[in-house]
Amino acid sequence: MTVDVLDVATTTLTEIAPAKINLYLHVTGRRPDGYHLLDSLVVFAGAGDVLHYEPGTEPLHLKLEGRFGRALGADAAGADNLVMKAAAVLRDLAGPQANVQGGCLVLEKNLPVASGIGGGSADAAAALRLLNRAWNAQVDEPTLFRVAETLGADVPVCLLSQTVRMEGIGETLTPAPRLPECGLVLVNCGQAVSTPDVFRKRTGDFVPRADLPQSWPNSAAMVATLKAQENSLETPACTVCPPVKKVLADIAAQPDCQLARMSGSGATCFGVFPTVEAAREAADRLAEAHAAWWVWGGALV
CATH class of the missing domain: 3.30.230.10 (Ribosomal Protein S5; domain 2)
Known part of the structure; x- marks a missing residue:
């Protein structure tokens, strides 16, 4: 680094x-x-x-x-x-x-x-x-x-x-599973979100620790595991910052998008794609459609 x-x-x-x-x-x-x-x-x-x-x-x-x-x-x-x-x-x-x-x-x-x-x-x-x-x-x-x-x-x-x-x-x-090749899109609507506000809006039970494999053969297998998990803060963040819903929907609508989810306490959302090239193409489309949004597409480090 x-x-x-x-x-x-x-x-x-x-x-x-x-x-x-x-x-x-x-x-x-x-x-x-x-x-x-x-x-x-x-x-x-x-x-x-x-x-x-x-x-x-x-x-x-x-x-x-x-x-x-x-x-x-x-x-x-x-x-x-x-x-x-x-x-x-x-x-x-x-x-x-x-x-x-x-x-x-x-x-x-x-x-x-x-x-x-x-x-x-x-x-x-x-x-x-x-x-x-x-x-x-x-x-x-x-x-x-x-x-x-x-x-x-x-x-x-x-x-x-x-x-x-x-x-x-x-x-x-602790060590994480080995990740397969994939691409990532990041999108932020431009609205700052307070982490304490999001936690205060959270309701419901606590969520168990995830059961993860040692590795995944491809991004589809990884996404299948991730879809069984959640971001416990996504729903309360959508209450605090309603544009998050629009961002998630637009990421999910992109060709080849395998998963759309919010990161952390928001408001940045991400999309998982099978290749870096597919992620970059999706990012280009999203940036063109939403000039006020911050959009990035590429690889993990």
Whole structure:
């Protein structure tokens, strides 16, 4: 996930923050402290934010760029941004051998905000990976994951950024079944969704942990398993954000679409397709039909 680029005057380090997709998401219970317990098969898409770091002598600061970064404004780049929180925690953990520097972090926000695909969490995870290396902080992996837990429920899985089964409140990560070749379409209607609001709207019983095989021979077999699962937050999210229903219907109507479902707490929805090419063609059609929507199609990472 890391790309190093030598600039003329300094070294600019770049880290990709890929979009997190919940192929299914079961709310399996609730802890006494109020946190919900989850079971989810998580994958990562080729779409993502990009974090650059230009070391310098000035205090570390953050700039937001890209389609969704510029819309947030400068106030969103302050100390409360998850990227800056990750940097602050890592600075405190760095050992005596570290070369902690200031400089500028530039975040290209290519993913919609508050959209169920882990944008902010992925950004924080990218900051941990990037600065741990750039500063020679030498914070070991178990400690990084413990730090990630303190930053947000999705930050540990985004720190890993590979296909994995996620349980607990997001901290329990175990190997996932091997995935077959497939393509993915992501669509967001442009409306931010509050995760607490969605959880408050959820009704009904908790859902059991899914029974998954070791692998699937093809995407059709994988989708057959996924159709037996659900996203426990999809129905309440449709109440909070009614356009999700339209997005799901339009994805499902695309040729070769095998499954249309919402990711996380919304509002981003995805479609599974048998090939990357079919996914890209569907994304092109959806983008042409809905200019205001954010649409991406391609492969998993």
